[in-house]
Amino acid sequence: MERTIVRCAEGHVFSITSFPMQNLGADRIGPGRLLRCPRCARLRHAVPVVRQKR
Numbered sequence: 001m002e003r004t005i006v007r008c009a010e011g012h013v014f015s016i017t018s019f020p021m022q023n024l025g026a027d028r029i030g031p032g033r034l035l036r037c038p039r040c041a042r043l044r045h046a047v048p049v050v051r052q053k054r
Helices: none
Strands: 004-008 013-016 033-036 043-048
Touching: none
Parallel strands: none
Antiparallel strands: 004 013, 004 043, 033 043
């Protein structure tokens, strides 16, 4: 399975095995999702981390 690096609203960076990208009705809710952060153990808004090329 592919791992995705995400950052929660508190700034914690962690990886997950899948990042659910589902549509809710006709409008997309954006790139962020509500996930349980393993650092603060709460449901937080999380977005994928963009990797920078060096």
